Amino acid sequence: MEKFDVEKLVRENIKKLKSYSSARSEYRGNAEVFIDANENAYGSPSEENYNRYPDPLQWQLKQQISNIKGVPPQNIFVGNGSDEVIDLALRIFCEPKKDNVIICPPTYGMYKVCANINDVEAREVFLTPDFQLDVEGILSATDEQTKLLFICSPNNPTGNDLNRMDIELLLNNFSGLVLIDEAYINFSMQKTFIPELVEYENLIVMQTLSKAWGLAGLRLGLAFASEIILDLFNKVKPPYNINQSSQQLAIKALANIEEVNNNIKNIVQQRNWVHDQLQQFKFVQIIYSSDANFILVKVDDADKLYQYLLMNRIIVRNRSKEPLCENCIRITIGTEEENQKLINALKNYA
Ligand SMILES: Cc1ncc(COP(=O)(O)O)c(C=O)c1O
Incomplete structure (x- = not known):
């Protein structure tokens, strides 16, 4: 090539x-008086000052x-x-x-x-x-x-x-x-x-x-x-x-990298838990293996399941209209409590 x-x-x-x-990209250095950008030098009515670009x-x-x-x-x-x-x-x-x-x-x-x-x-x-x-x-x-x-x-x-x-x-x-x-x-x-x-x-x-x-x-x-x-x-x-x-x-x-890594670990753990739990349901046909913070699931009737969860105040993403995703819903991994609520709701779904 x-x-x-x-x-x-x-x-x-x-x-x-x-x-x-822009005014702020033209000047670099150590000036004292900035009257170049038509900003409001008197400050802003907010906790932090946002009067400068x-x-x-x-x-x-x-x-x-x-x-x-x-x-x-x-x-x-x-x-x-x-x-x-x-x-x-x-x-x-x-x-x-x-x-x-x-x-x-x-x-x-x-x-x-x-x-x-x-x-x-x-x-x-x-x-x-x-x-x-x-x-x-x-x-x-x-x-x-x-x-x-x-x-x-x-x-x-x-x-x-x-x-x-x-x-x-x-x-x-x-x-x-x-x-x-x-x-x-x-x-x-x-x-x-x-x-x-x-x-x-x-x-x-x-x-x-x-x-x-x-x-x-x-x-x-x-x-x-x-x-x-x-x-x-x-x-x-x-x-x-x-x-x-x-x-x-x-x-x-960005200074809290440890907290982020901990959250990632928890999300991955919860992803595995939700994946395992979903296996008990007859209406679940395929649980696609996930490398992300959500799981795609093929069910017998995605529209019906989506409406049922909606009635239970749980929102998932119905992806049925996407190519290769017939009857698929996408479930984002929530907190432990939210995931438990989802599984409980699914247990009552006939
Ligand atoms: C693959 C992918 N890229 C990008 C985004 C959007 O990211 P951002 O919030 O940075 O716009 C999403 C959001 O769902 C996504 O799924």
């Missing part, structure tokens, strides 16, 4: 784009993520949730109405939604019946206009790790960018692809603070990639995409 050149994948308008230069590139937060992940800060991008990362990738690389991306359903719904919003064709190459990548199918669905391949491992909603060798094969043979979404990696035995960034220039690894880190409310999604790729992300993102309070709260939270 010819040498990878990310420039060839970038949209013309983005190549030409002169990005907005935040660091547009979140260097303190990135330094801390860097210490945890072992990736230099300049190879880290922080988005307003992973959804911002997905949207930026489409806006930077895909010409609307002309380029296309590949997604592998059943998978996380936002890849397709973001593609649709950007008027970019999402080519669907379904997973195999055992929820693995159809490598041949993916490669043959690819053409000159295919810019991105979305891979989710562990995959949502199926919960399983995708075979590492298949992903490597695609990294070696796919001519566009491969975006590996590792939102659930901390619940899995699978190793992250982050160390492979040095080998593959066409790789973007995405993670999030919403799952294992328990910070979904702060909206912090992460992308790890080469500086060339992340320079483009920084050029296109809104100048202050991560607000000050999210940055501050995340910096504090």
Whole structure:
């Protein structure tokens, strides 16, 4: 394969784009009087002062993520949730109405939604019946206009790790960018692809603070990639995409790694417990093995079960309409008490 050149994948308008230069990104140093950004110098009517614009590139937060992940800060991008990362990738690389991306359903719904919003064709190459990548199918669905391949491992909603060798094969043979979404990696035995960034220039690894880190409310999604790729992300993102309070709260939270590891351990233990408990029910046909913080279950009648649980004030996700997921519901692992409530409710389901 010819040498990878990310420039060839970038949209013309983005190549030409002169990005907005914010007041806080122009000045670095030790000034005393900041009267450059039309802020309110008198303060804010809140406990913390939020009258100043935040660091547009979140260097303190990135330094801390860097210490945890072992990736230099300049190879880290922080988005307003992973959804911002997905949207930026489409806006930077895909010409609307002309380029296309590949997604592998059943998978996380936002890849397709973001593609649709950007008027970019999402080519669907379904997973195999055992929820693995159809490598041949993916490669043959690819053409000159295919810019991105979305891979989710562990995959949502199926919960399983995708075979590492298949992903490597695609990294070696796919001519566009491969975006590996590792939102659930901390619940899995699978190793992250982050160390492979040095080998593959066409790789973007995405993670999030919403799952294992328990910070979904702060909206912090992460992308790890080469500086060339992340320079483009920084050029296109809104100048202050991560607000000050999210940055501050995340910096504090990231110091509690032991608590996070303990939560992960408990969630995995509870996942095994729920898996075992589900085996007693006749209406349960398949309990798919999970490497994430949820379990996909095939039942005799998913709509009926969903309604029954709803009546019992328990909300699960009905995934029946997804390809390969007929009569499947997805159950997120809750607290021990919540999981017990679910199993008790299921015992009374006829
Ligand atoms: C595979 C996957 N990626 C990303 C996300 C969203 O992450 P964030 O909260 O960072 O937007 C989800 C959320 O459910 C997900 O399942």
